Amino acid sequence: MTHLARGALGAALLAFGADAAGAQQLAPSPTLDAIRARGHVECGVHLGLPGFSFANDRGEWTGLDVDFCRAIAAAVLGDANKVRYTPTSVQQRWPVLQSGQVDLLSRNTTITFSRNVTLGVNFQGINFYEGQSFIVRTSSGAKKPADLENASICVAAGSTEERTAADFFRERNIKVTIINFQKNDDAIAAYDAGRCDSYTAGLGALAGQRIKLKTPAEHLIMTETISNDPQGPVTRWGDERWQAVVRWVLNGMIAAEYLGVTSKNVDDMRANSKSAEIRRLLGADGGFGAMLGLSNDWMFNAIKQVGNYGESYERTVGKGSPLGLERGQNQLWTRGGILFTSPFQ
Amino acid sequence: MTAAAIRPVRPSLLRRLRTDYFSTPLDALVSLACIAAIVAIALPLLRWAVINANFSGTTRADCTAGGACWVFIKARFGQFMYGFYPPAERWRVDLAALLLIGTVALSFWRGLPRRALTVPALWAVLLVVDAWLLAGGFGLPRVETRQWGGLMLTVFLSVYAGVLAVPLGILLALGRQSELPVIRLVATIFIEFWRGVPIITVIFLASLLLPLVMPAGWDIDRLVRALVGLAFVIAAYMAEAVRGGLQAMPKGQGEAAAASGLGYWQTTGLIVLPQALRISMPAMTNEFIALVKNTSLVSIVSIFDLLGIAQASLADPNWVGMNMEAYAFSGAVYWLICFGLSRWSRHLETSRKTTH
Numbered sequence: 001m002t003h004l005a006r007g008a009l010g011a012a013l014l015a016f017g018a019d020a021a022g023a024q025q026l027a028p029s030p031t032l033d034a035i036r037a038r039g040h041v042e043c044g045v046h047l048g049l050p051g052f053s054f055a056n057d058r059g060e061w062t063g064l065d066v067d068f069c070r071a072i073a074a075a076v077l078g079d080a081n082k083v084r085y086t087p088t089s090v091q092q093r094w095p096v097l098q099s100g101q102v103d104l105l106s107r108n109t110t111i112t113f114s115r116n117v118t119l120g121v122n123f124q125g126i127n128f129y130e131g132q133s134f135i136v137r138t139s140s141g142a143k144k145p146a147d148l149e150n151a152s153i154c155v156a157a158g159s160t161e162e163r164t165a166a167d168f169f170r171e172r173n174i175k176v177t178i179i180n181f182q183k184n185d186d187a188i189a190a191y192d193a194g195r196c197d198s199y200t201a202g203l204g205a206l207a208g209q210r211i212k213l214k215t216p217a218e219h220l221i222m223t224e225t226i227s228n229d230p231q232g233p234v235t236r237w238g239d240e241r242w243q244a245v246v247r248w249v250l251n252g253m254i255a256a257e258y259l260g261v262t263s264k265n266v267d268d269m270r271a272n273s274k275s276a277e278i279r280r281l282l283g284a285d286g287g288f289g290a291m292l293g294l295s296n297d298w299m300f301n302a303i304k305q306v307g308n309y310g311e312s313y314e315r316t317v318g319k320g321s322p323l324g325l326e327r328g329q330n331q332l333w334t335r336g337g338i339l340f341t342s343p344f345q
Numbered sequence: 346m347t348a349a350a351i352r353p354v355r356p357s358l359l360r361r362l363r364t365d366y367f368s369t370p371l372d373a374l375v376s377l378a379c380i381a382a383i384v385a386i387a388l389p390l391l392r393w394a395v396i397n398a399n400f401s402g403t404t405r406a407d408c409t410a411g412g413a414c415w416v417f418i419k420a421r422f423g424q425f426m427y428g429f430y431p432p433a434e435r436w437r438v439d440l441a442a443l444l445l446i447g448t449v450a451l452s453f454w455r456g457l458p459r460r461a462l463t464v465p466a467l468w469a470v471l472l473v474v475d476a477w478l479l480a481g482g483f484g485l486p487r488v489e490t491r492q493w494g495g496l497m498l499t500v501f502l503s504v505y506a507g508v509l510a511v512p513l514g515i516l517l518a519l520g521r522q523s524e525l526p527v528i529r530l531v532a533t534i535f536i537e538f539w540r541g542v543p544i545i546t547v548i549f550l551a552s553l554l555l556p557l558v559m560p561a562g563w564d565i566d567r568l569v570r571a572l573v574g575l576a577f578v579i580a581a582y583m584a585e586a587v588r589g590g591l592q593a594m595p596k597g598q599g600e601a602a603a604a605s606g607l608g609y610w611q612t613t614g615l616i617v618l619p620q621a622l623r624i625s626m627p628a629m630t631n632e633f634i635a636l637v638k639n640t641s642l643v644s645i646v647s648i649f650d651l652l653g654i655a656q657a658s659l660a661d662p663n664w665v666g667m668n669m670e671a672y673a674f675s676g677a678v679y680w681l682i683c684f685g686l687s688r689w690s691r692h693l694e695t696s697r698k699t700t701h
Binding site: 085099 | 554
């Protein structure tokens with residue numbers, strides 16, 4: 001082989017290598033292609049959970065989990081309304097995702113090892129730190145679970161909540177009286193009637209229950225939790241680029257709150273912000289959207305149309321909603337919570 | 346006019362009350378206890394549902410009287426009736442319902458010529474036209490089945506599953522009576538399989554398993570999957586109802602028809618079936634009423650029929666806790682439908698009493 005031929009071969013190989021690198025940068029994404037072809041995102045949501053996923057009087061789906069579907073649609077298609085919802089029950093959620101009927105699940109699903117590993121699904125981050133907590137009367141003065149010394153707690157007999165609460169107090173040598181009821185509804189009714197000082201359940205459930213009490217304003221939901229049930233959006237295995245889109249839209253919503261970008265100031269921020277990270281997030285610099293195969297204003301659209309994480313939280317489950325949940329753990333890591341995002345670099 | 350003449354003189358109400366309910370001290374005691382029980386149940390119910398109920402307003406804040414908050418039903422009425430069907434297109438549902446009522450009326454109108462042919466044809470046309478009206482296409486904007494819901498979906502499932510189940514059920518019943526072993530075996534296996542599986546299982550399998558085993562790209566609408574599952578189960582039950590009618594027929598009918606030279610289809614179509622169906626009518630109506638209530642099982646696979654939409658609306662934080670209202674309302678609607686159907690079938694039975 002002559003030097004010349006060798007050089008030509010080398011150049012060809014080099015060109016091929018560059019091509020392969022380019023192709024790797026934009027790996028094929030059947031899911032994104034399918035979304036673009038049909039013109040909407042297929043999102044699996046809870047069939048009815050106050051604050052997280054429900055249809056309002058006008059028949060529009062709303063809630064924290066629904067907002068995330070909307071943000072994905074805004075990022076991918078430029079329009080938050082281009083989502084079709086598939087309401088799913090607990091049993092339905094996995095088959096619906098696995099069989100490809102939905103592009104993602106955004107549906108109060110706790111991230112666990114066995115789900116991740118055995119069901120062939122990936123969790124793309126945490127959009128709600130759920131955990132078991134307590135509701136007490138404001139007048140009791142109790143602010144955290146450890147304050148419940150000598151209190152009586154209503155629970156449904158044999159429930160996970162009963163076991164978790166009993167373990168928690170036993171391990172810390174805190175004396176409480178646990179009062180068992182047949183059903184959750186009975187336990188909460190007994191609490192409302194004053195038969196116990198507290199009732200325990202997950203944060204989201206407690207928020208829904210509080211509205212049903214006679215005078216919701218007189219009750220406090222503790223922000224400290226005694227169990228760890230992080231929840232977030234889920235995708236199928238395969239199609240790495242689509243998984244990255246889901247993961248980074250969630251990160252982007254949290255980053256926007258951290259960086260002070262809101263749906264109100266996002267135009268101004270994109271035009272005038274000096275912060276390099278904000279400019280990359282909003283597509284003014286860096287071309288991050290293009291690296292995912294999206295338009296560079298992907299996060300700009302999501303934030304403009306849906307809002308940053310904090311805006312979405314307050315509107316759906318927080319102070320701006322009937323549920324009135326505190327941020328608690330779902331506050332940014334810089335403000336006393338554990339909500340975290342990776343940097344846009 | 347003669348009926349009035351021979352009707353026995355009815356004793357006065359007061360007198361009947363006395364003789365029927367208070368003739369002995371024990372009777373009186375039992376009657377009083379029953380009255381007390383009825384009052385104890387009915388009064389609080391009445392107080393909750395009517396006297397202290399809230400009817401006007403638009404939000405839960407308007408419900409201050411302590412009783413039922415019917416404002417909730419009012420705010421959600423459109424959803425309870427049509428689900429998420431786009432409001433601008435709801436006239437199509439209304440029109441489809443009118444066509445359905447018209448078809449039912451025509452089917453039972455004796456003046457219709459050649460009823461044995463025209464009635465099935467009418468229904469076939471109705472199923473096609475209504476499906477087009479509801480789903481759209483061919484000139485009408487498409488409305489996806491996931492937007493269907495509420496009472497409209499309950500009626501849709503009942504009518505379509507019921508109407509598909511009748512011919513299938515008749516064929517199965519005839520098949521089970523067939524003298525050809527293969528047909529008999531197939532019909533028997535089909536009937537026993539679908540009768541032996543709980544409807545919940547059928548709906549679960551249709552909604553969860555089917556999409557997993559179907560080749561990629563094949564996608565049958567999930568409402569259609571549930572509908573077909575329901576129709577198969579009901580067809581199996583209908584088949585047994587029809588078989589009851591077939592077996593109640595005196596053997597001489599078929600034999601006489603055969604002796605006069607009629608073939609199998611003529612004997613069946615002209616002589617046996619018309620009489621057998623008349624006999625099985627009450628049992629078939631029964632199956633249909635059961636079907637109307639069984640359609641509510643689709644709510645477990647997140648198809649929002651009347652019950653499903655009632656439950657789903659409880660998740661709206663603005664209306665959380667309206668369980669009593671939601672269930673009372675949907676229960677009342679189901680009851681109205683089923684009670685209406687059963688009265689109507691009684692009327693049919695008495696109005697067409699025949700002997701052979």
